[in-house]
Amino acid sequence: MLSSPAFDYDVAIIGAGPAGTACALALRHSGLRVALLDKARFPRDKVCGDAIPGHALKALRQLDPAFADSLWQLEPLDAVRQSRLVAPNGGSLVLEWKLPSFSSPRATFDEALLTLVRTHAARTVILESTALRDLRLEADHVRLLPAQGPEITSRLVIGCDGAHSVVGRKLLPEPRLARAHHCVGVRAYFENIAGAESGTTEFFLTRDYLAGYCWLFPVGQGRYNVGLGMLAEVVAAHKVDLKQTLLRLLATHPALAGRFAAARQLGPVVGFGLPLGGGRVRPISGARFLLCGDAASLIDPLQGHGIDTAIQSGILAAAQAAACCAQRDFSAAFTAQYDAQIAEKIGRKLAKSYRLMRFLSTKPWLVDAAVRLARVPGLKPWVQRAIG
The missing domain is CATH 3.50.50.60 (FAD/NAD(P)-binding domain)
Incomplete structure (x- = not known):
């Protein structure tokens, strides 16, 4: 050429x-x-x-x-084999992924x-x-x-x-x-998190901020990327301090409380933007x-x-x-x-x-129902396809 x-x-x-x-x-x-x-x-x-x-x-x-x-x-x-999704009511669902991926x-x-x-x-x-x-x-x-x-x-x-x-x-x-098409997030690295597993990424939903989630991703060598992402319009409307909210969730969320008692944070909580x-x-x-x-x-x-x-x-x-x-x-x-x-x-x-x-962002009950539905034999693949 x-x-x-x-x-x-x-x-x-x-x-x-x-x-x-x-x-x-x-x-x-x-x-x-x-x-x-x-x-x-x-x-x-x-x-x-x-x-x-x-x-x-x-x-x-x-x-x-x-x-x-x-x-x-x-x-x-860290080679990722599966993800664990925790619904707002505390119910959980484990999803296996077909395509090989890693963190x-x-x-x-x-x-x-x-x-x-x-x-x-x-x-x-x-x-x-x-x-x-x-x-x-x-x-x-x-x-x-x-x-x-x-x-x-x-x-x-x-x-x-x-x-x-x-x-x-x-x-x-x-x-x-527009803020409706923009997400903001924060993340920090931790080690020594109780119950965390290599090969499993975890997602945690809450009723307070359903248009977003808290995550825990293993990245190898016993370290974990832990963060929180949320729609910018929600952050602005409720004046959410994401850094403080992340640390509060790690201490109080029913599926996370206690898991960070002996964890060590590696560096500060830092923020980033995600144009959706x-x-x-x-x-x-x-x-x-x-x-x-x-x-x-x-x-x-x-x-x-x-x-x-x-x-x-x-x-x-x-x-x-x-x-x-x-x-x-x-x-x-x-x-x-x-x-x-x-x-x-x-x-x-x-x-x-x-x-x-x-x-789904205003319907926590529907997310709870989807997680329950996925436990019915034969319906889990449908739920996983809907999530993507």
């Missing part, structure tokens, strides 16, 4: 998390000159639940089975993905410690203005730079999400730009995961980028094909999850 020497790069990917690295890996055989920029130097922490869904590994395996296989060698890592700290997982890019995408130039301050659309290219260093030019920019995407903020007509998918449809592309992952608001509203959709969207963005360069068409009309692909392959499921989350 011929590329233009008039600009520094054909494609500039902003953000070297799962979406950005997946995009770079998918472009490794395209012949295009690719730059992968990130404001951090890796390895770096990323505040998250640290759950790596099976569909994320499945998407990487479709690029190259060796990519997914190498990630199973990470340390620390691992994002500092470890994201560094491994970037290492795959270093190893397998020779034409990709990785620019760490390169924060994007601004960008400007010109007639025939995009001008990127880093906080430090010289400007960079490319024919296309792909925003994989998270919930507070600079690309989205600068180029989307309405960059801000499945809400009002808005563009995630335009003339000379595409958005992926959290920048495109692709977090699952029901379960709260987004690494799988980030990787999937990065791969779809790579296909669109290659098509734009091949056709020399970077117009909004042409990049809208990417929006259609995201809507078909990811958006429909997220919309279903969002509707179900909103429906």
Whole structure:
């Protein structure tokens, strides 16, 4: 594929998390000159639940089975076999997952993905410690203005730079999400938690804040990611202090009280934002730009995961980028094909999850009933499909 020497790069990917690295890996055989920029130097922490869904590994395996296989060698890592869901009334349900998945700290997982890019995408130039301050659309290219260093030019920019995407903020007509489509969360690491099991992730629902949940995820080496996520509109309406609420739940929730008596907290409770998918449809592309992952608001509203959709969207963005360069068409009309692909392959499921989350968020009795129903022989698979 011929590329233009008039600009520094054909494609500039902003953000070297799962979406950005997946995009770079998918472009490794395209012949295009690719730059992968990130404001951090890796390895770096990323505040998250640290759950790596099976569909994320499945998407990487479709690029190259060796990519997914190498990630199973990470340390620390905890292979997830099942999840325990605790309903508001205290009833519990254990769900077994078909696709292999694991939990691992994002500092470890994201560094491994970037290492795959270093190893397998020779034409990709990785620019760490390169924060994007601004960008400007010109007639025939995009001008990127880093906080430090010289400007960079490319024919296309792909925003994989998270919930507070600079690309989205600068180029989307309405960059801000409504609180009804935004979740906030906090997490901390613990060890020596009573009753916690390797291979089992745990979810705890409460009557007070049903539009969200508390989680306990093993991440290997006896450590656990423990957190609380909630709709931003609920946090604002009830003036919820998430950090204090998490610690209170760990001490008072009937299914958690006592389990943390001898636990040791490793570091502070820290917060993060999750832009939920499945809400009002808005563009995630335009003339000379595409958005992926959290920048495109692709977090699952029901379960709260987004690494799988980030990787999937990065791969779809790579296909669109290659098509734009091949056709020399970077117009909004042409990049809208990417929006259609995201809507078909990811958006429909997220919309279903969002509707179900909103429906259940005021009906704790219905969640209790679903957990009881799943104990009836033959009905558990139906409940698990509904949860996703």
